[in-house]
Amino acid sequence: MAADFKTAQPVEYYRRFLKEDVRPDGRELGEIRHTTLNIGSITTAEGSALVKLGNTTVICGIKAELCNPTAEEPKKGFVVPNVDLPPLCSPRFRPGPPSEQAQVVSQLMADIIQNSGVVALEDLCIVEGKLCWVLYCDMLCLDYDGNVVDTCVISLLAALKNVLLPEVRVSEETGDPVTDMEKKLPLNIRKCPVATTFGVFDDHYLFTDPTNEEECLATGVLTIVTTEDNKICCMHKPGGTPLSESRLQDCINRALTRAEEVRKLIHETINSVER
Amino acid sequence: MADSVGKVVIPGDVLSEFRASEKTSKVALGPGLRQDGEEVLVTKSGILRHKEPNLYWIDCHQRRYIPAKGEDVIGIVTVKSGDVYRVDIGATQPATLSYLAFEGATKRNRPNVKVGDLVFAKLLVANKDMEPELVCIDSGGHSSGYGVIPANGGFMFHTSLNLVRKMLSPNCDILKFLGKNVPFETAVGVNGRIWVKAKTVKDTIVVANAIASSEHMTNAQIRTMIRQLLDKLSGF
Amino acid sequence: MATEQTLRSFGCEQNLLSRPDGSANFTQGDTTVLAAVYGPGEVKMSEEIIDKATLRVIFKPKVGLPGCAEKFQERVLRNTCESVVLATLHPRSAINIILQIIQDSGSLLSCCVNAACVALMDAAVPMKCLVSAVTCALTEEGQIVLDPDSKQEKESSAVLTFAFDSRENNVITCSTKGCYTPEQYQESLSACREASKNISSFFRQAVEKRMSKELKVKT
Numbered sequence: 001m002a003a004d005f006k007t008a009q010p011v012e013y014y015r016r017f018l019k020e021d022v023r024p025d026g027r028e029l030g031e032i033r034h035t036t037l038n039i040g041s042i043t044t045a046e047g048s049a050l051v052k053l054g055n056t057t058v059i060c061g062i063k064a065e066l067c068n069p070t071a072e073e074p075k076k077g078f079v080v081p082n083v084d085l086p087p088l089c090s091p092r093f094r095p096g097p098p099s100e101q102a103q104v105v106s107q108l109m110a111d112i113i114q115n116s117g118v119v120a121l122e123d124l125c126i127v128e129g130k131l132c133w134v135l136y137c138d139m140l141c142l143d144y145d146g147n148v149v150d151t152c153v154i155s156l157l158a159a160l161k162n163v164l165l166p167e168v169r170v171s172e173e174t175g176d177p178v179t180d181m182e183k184k185l186p187l188n189i190r191k192c193p194v195a196t197t198f199g200v201f202d203d204h205y206l207f208t209d210p211t212n213e214e215e216c217l218a219t220g221v222l223t224i225v226t227t228e229d230n231k232i233c234c235m236h237k238p239g240g241t242p243l244s245e246s247r248l249q250d251c252i253n254r255a256l257t258r259a260e261e262v263r264k265l266i267h268e269t270i271n272s273v274e275r
Numbered sequence: 276m277a278d279s280v281g282k283v284v285i286p287g288d289v290l291s292e293f294r295a296s297e298k299t300s301k302v303a304l305g306p307g308l309r310q311d312g313e314e315v316l317v318t319k320s321g322i323l324r325h326k327e328p329n330l331y332w333i334d335c336h337q338r339r340y341i342p343a344k345g346e347d348v349i350g351i352v353t354v355k356s357g358d359v360y361r362v363d364i365g366a367t368q369p370a371t372l373s374y375l376a377f378e379g380a381t382k383r384n385r386p387n388v389k390v391g392d393l394v395f396a397k398l399l400v401a402n403k404d405m406e407p408e409l410v411c412i413d414s415g416g417h418s419s420g421y422g423v424i425p426a427n428g429g430f431m432f433h434t435s436l437n438l439v440r441k442m443l444s445p446n447c448d449i450l451k452f453l454g455k456n457v458p459f460e461t462a463v464g465v466n467g468r469i470w471v472k473a474k475t476v477k478d479t480i481v482v483a484n485a486i487a488s489s490e491h492m493t494n495a496q497i498r499t500m501i502r503q504l505l506d507k508l509s510g511f
Numbered sequence: 512m513a514t515e516q517t518l519r520s521f522g523c524e525q526n527l528l529s530r531p532d533g534s535a536n537f538t539q540g541d542t543t544v545l546a547a548v549y550g551p552g553e554v555k556m557s558e559e560i561i562d563k564a565t566l567r568v569i570f571k572p573k574v575g576l577p578g579c580a581e582k583f584q585e586r587v588l589r590n591t592c593e594s595v596v597l598a599t600l601h602p603r604s605a606i607n608i609i610l611q612i613i614q615d616s617g618s619l620l621s622c623c624v625n626a627a628c629v630a631l632m633d634a635a636v637p638m639k640c641l642v643s644a645v646t647c648a649l650t651e652e653g654q655i656v657l658d659p660d661s662k663q664e665k666e667s668s669a670v671l672t673f674a675f676d677s678r679e680n681n682v683i684t685c686s687t688k689g690c691y692t693p694e695q696y697q698e699s700l701s702a703c704r705e706a707s708k709n710i711s712s713f714f715r716q717a718v719e720k721r722m723s724k725e726l727k728v729k730t
Contacts, residue, residue, distance in 0.1 A: 100582060100586065103579050103582045103583070104582060104583050104586045106579060107579050107580055107582065107583035108583065110579075111688070114688075115687075115688055115689055115690060116690065117690070220594070222685075227690065230692065230693070231690045231691060231692050232687070232690070232691055232692070232693060232696055233689070233690045234687060235671075235685050235686075235687045235696065236685070236686060236687075237682065237683075237684055237685040237686075238586060238587045238590040238591070238684060238686075239587070239589070239590025239591040239592070239593055239594040239674075239683055239684050240590060240594055240683070241594070242594070242675070242676045242679065242681030242682060242683045243681055243682050244679075244681050244682075245682075245697065245700060245701070248682060248685075248700070249693070249697065252693045252696070253693075256693075
């Protein structure tokens with residue numbers, strides 16, 4: 001009976017639950033789904049992480065390659081994020097070129113990396129104007145159940161912390177780069193950005209960490225990315241229900257608390273992995 | 276806001292203090308106005324108009340035609356399919372026109388309508404959720420001016436919806452004054468299409484130009500403009 | 512914290528293209544965006560939505576082909592317009608908004624939103640309310656510069672763009688670059704909100720100007 005009601009009147013179905021300050025999956029409005037993190041699961045990549053936020057699963061692999069820096073910025077390397085939403089993760093994606101959603105999330109990731117300064121591009125330079133690292137950060141969604149942005153950011157940060165780069169010297173005789181596989185160094189992570197997404201339902205209810213169903217019914221979505229020095233490095237609200245100043249402030253406070261929890265989780269996981 | 280009648284309003288403005296009809300104590304909201312709970316909101320930018328006793332609407336410069344029931348339009352037949360014609364009237368969807376909706380048409384005796392013909396028709400069904408439907412007869416089964424516009428020598432052109440409404444309003448002089456000086460036939464569709472035909476091609480073009488250029492003119496200006504045009508026409 | 516409380520001179524021209532149903536040219540300082548609106552018109556079968564109009568934004572950069580960043584902008588602009596357009600009044604139709612960048616010298620996103628809003632109004636697409644956008648930049652010293660040009664944007668530590676609805680002045684869209692504290696965020700927000708009221712009243716003046724002939728005729 002409940003299932004029929006949900007199919008016929010999804011909005012009304014949600015309204016009944018929200019009136020009681022609970023969501024259909026049993027969470028409270030501000031509750032975030034259980035987050036699981038696994039680091040270093042891909043051995044062939046320089047760094048990797050698998051994140052589960054409820055059912056939403058994203059795996060991030062980072063591949064490092066040597067390349068030449070551009071002439072305009074000879075001291076800087078590159079970080080190239082890419083989010084892939086294959087048909088595997090949800091029936092709403094079709095095979096073929098990247099969907100609009102995938103492009104939008106990829107661009108958001110690129111913005112977050114740039115705005116937060118999680119990796120200083122200067123750190124990726126090996127020989128000025130000659131040689132630098134390019135980090136390809138590929139995030140692959142395995143199960144799409146809403147809130148991919150938050151999940152992608154966690155996976156990206158954890159994977160970056162997991163990266164080990166071999167030492168590179170330029171041989172004086174030939175001028176070719178020589179890598180020393182014995183001596184591997186971790187990347188210098190300067191900031192720890194963590195995203196928190198909120199959904200607005202019926203122009204009134206504000207819930208954290210929306211599932212796919214909730215995202216479809218939501219009248220607005222808001223993503224806040226914060227760093228550990230309590231700064232905001234991205235505030236993304238693409239349209240939707242207009243929000244007042246006080247509600248935005250409430251969201252910011254909640255995002256700061258949530259970010260603390262996630263950073264603790266990443267820290268603990270990294271320490272538990274033997275290297 | 277009875278005092279904002281005749282003034283410019285923009286989307287999001289809240290209106291109040293409408294003058295209701297004395298008999299029914301109701302207010303009729305026309306295009307551009309919307310009721311949301313207890314409030315009346317403006318949805319289009321333009322000038323608020325009022326007609327006694329209780330009708331309010333927004334006068335705006337819209338170019339896209341939104342079909343409304345009972346309006347007269349000029350359409351172009353695009354497809355013949357089965358027992359209906361598909362007619363382009365400039366709306367979001369083509370309208371349908373049954374072959375039985377012509378004067379004297381029966382199952383045996385089909386009207387002679389070809390793809391590309393112009394039809395002057397009335398909207399029988401116009402609803403945002405349904406395909407618009409046209410007819411070329413009145414309720415008594417007579418053509419009363421509707422039907423296929425003959426394709427010998429006329430000229431159809433597009434104008435803004437605003438101009439068409441202005442032309443059709445009783446206190447506008449364009450057609451009256453023009454008709455006194457140049458004899459011509461015309462069909463005016465509220466979807467912004469006007470068809471004219473005069474004795475010669477030259478006259479037809481003059482009439483079409485006079486109509487097209489009269490959008491932002493007052494009656495006095497229109498008279499001067501038409502006089503000038505006619506002087507030119509007769510070679511002064 | 513001091514604020515440079517002035518917007519650059521802005522202006523707009525409506526109904527300047529003959530083919531589209533509505534068009535507008537919006538200028539903020541040297542930044543110029545040309546917007547055209549087609550619709551409600553015929554919709555592709557694959558994009559048809561049964562109970563409302565499909566909104567589409569096409570963002571044309573000044574040079575080069577649109578890429579990932581443009582898709583992102585398109586999505587932001589589309590969602591912004593969707594939240595003010597009454598799409599349910601025209602089910603199974605399409606409203607296309609085309610934004611052509613004429614010149615970019617800072618505050619591009621806010622200029623795009625404003626241009627789209629005027630063009631939608633010009634096309635008489637039914638709307639809940641208007642949307643007005645303002646960009647501000649935070650300098651290294653923490654000063655707020657409203658409506659920055661490209662030089663000020665480059666030198667700043669953060670650039671924030673807000674779009675407000677014209678009724679309650681709440682935030683419809685927010686897009687930011689760079690790092691800033693929550694306090695700075697709130698201050699920028701209130702500065703932009705004040706400035707957005709200027710733009711809202713400008714919209715009304717623009718319509719009055721456009722309708723001036725009709726206003727005179729009847730009175």
